Amino acid sequence: MNIFIIGLGLIGGSLALDIQQEFKNATIYGIDSNEEHGDLALEKRIIHQKATSSELKNADIVIIAIPVDVSQEVILKTLDNISDTCLVFDVGSTKEAICNAIKNHPKRRNFLATHPIAGTEFSGPNAALTNLFRNKTNIICEVEKTAFKLQEKALDIFSKLGMRIRYMDPKSHDKHIAYVSHLSHISSFMLGKTVIEKEKNERDIFDMAGSGFASTVRLAKSSPAMWTPIFEQNKENVIESLNEYIHNLQQFKTLLENNDFPEIYTEMENTNHIKQILNGILEVVPQ
Structure with a gap:
């Protein structure tokens, strides 16, 4: 299973660590606009390999964990480049603007809008923690707009990471x-x-x-x-x-x-x- 994580800070890095722990067959690829973050994540074994957006066509899952002002554009570009069976989900703290931005994309069914209520005041790859999401609530918005098989794939990950699920509309x-x-x-x-x-x-x-x-x-x-x-x-x-x-x-x-x-x-x-x-x-x- 090829998992690409865009954004290797606290949330993206912590997801990478926990997914490695729970899914032994997963290969974690990291993409970050900050080269030092990518190098540090590789050095700390948060990811297995560094990657670029041109490789997203090989992804089974793409996790977008970057600031919300740039995530909309990145989500749209990611959906343009993935296969028809790939799951994409974001972890941003705002949901309405993102859901509105992608509502007419041809691959809207590949996207799941999520917000894990977890974190600390620290940032960057050094802030990544194991078990950050255990017993934490994960808000999922507009689940009905995501293909059912991809919903199942996402829920399997969230369950194994110990998250509680709550469904809510973006507004x-x-x-x-x-x-x-x-x-x-x-x-x-x-x-x-x-x-x-x-x-x-x-x-x-x-x-x-x-x-x-x-x-x-x-x-x-x-x-x-x-x-x-x-x-x-x-x-x-x-x-x-x-x-x-x-x-x-x-x-x-x-x-x-x-x-x-x-x-x-x-x-x-x-x-x-x-x-x-x-x-x-x-x-x-x-x-």
């Missing part, structure tokens, strides 16, 4: 992910910005930073090259989530200004319900 996916992922990254980036600006005048501030700050600002270490296109493609949903978030922040500030600490207590107590929601999610994850 709903982008709206929901704006709240649970994209807003979290913006919050982290802006918290980091606020503290960095304050630190210019108060040099001791980072000496006082504990684990709470570290965990909250962790996502600010994420790649701007990956996240700026995500915010661009999902702009409307991100703005909607920001408006609601800013409203809640402003409301909290007003309560402080008015010394309304009983209401602040109530607000936090009500929000503690998030523990039950998150515990419920963890309970349904197979061990």
Whole structure:
């Protein structure tokens, strides 16, 4: 089985490692616009061979794991070059724009739109991890537009890698992910910005930073090259989530200004319900 992975960063590299582990007959070919990434992936045995797009005609599966601003064009070109039996799937964080871009392609049935909800704040081949996707949710959009035999091929991979599957339309996916992922990254980036600006005048501030700050600002270490296109493609949903978030922040500030600490207590107590929601999610994850 010839598997080509376009983009050898955290997600692409981690998929390569896990697929090698679960599919011993798979040969992993790597394509990356950064030559150093390709060389490093080969050196670390994330891939078996480096390749070029001209070789995609030999692929049984193509995985596209690159920033969403360039993935649309790459997906279209990939579909132009593959065989009729090849499966192509992407792993991008936005789905509506990509699904719209390829909807009229003659080989639309060869494509599956997916989004594994997994990752870290690190990037590049050095960030690749084994078992990154185990017990993680994988969102699949417009599954009905993919040929059934290719659906089966994809689901076999996702199952062996330990993913849980959730089906969703692209519009709903982008709206929901704006709240649970994209807003979290913006919050982290802006918290980091606020503290960095304050630190210019108060040099001791980072000496006082504990684990709470570290965990909250962790996502600010994420790649701007990956996240700026995500915010661009999902702009409307991100703005909607920001408006609601800013409203809640402003409301909290007003309560402080008015010394309304009983209401602040109530607000936090009500929000503690998030523990039950998150515990419920963890309970349904197979061990």
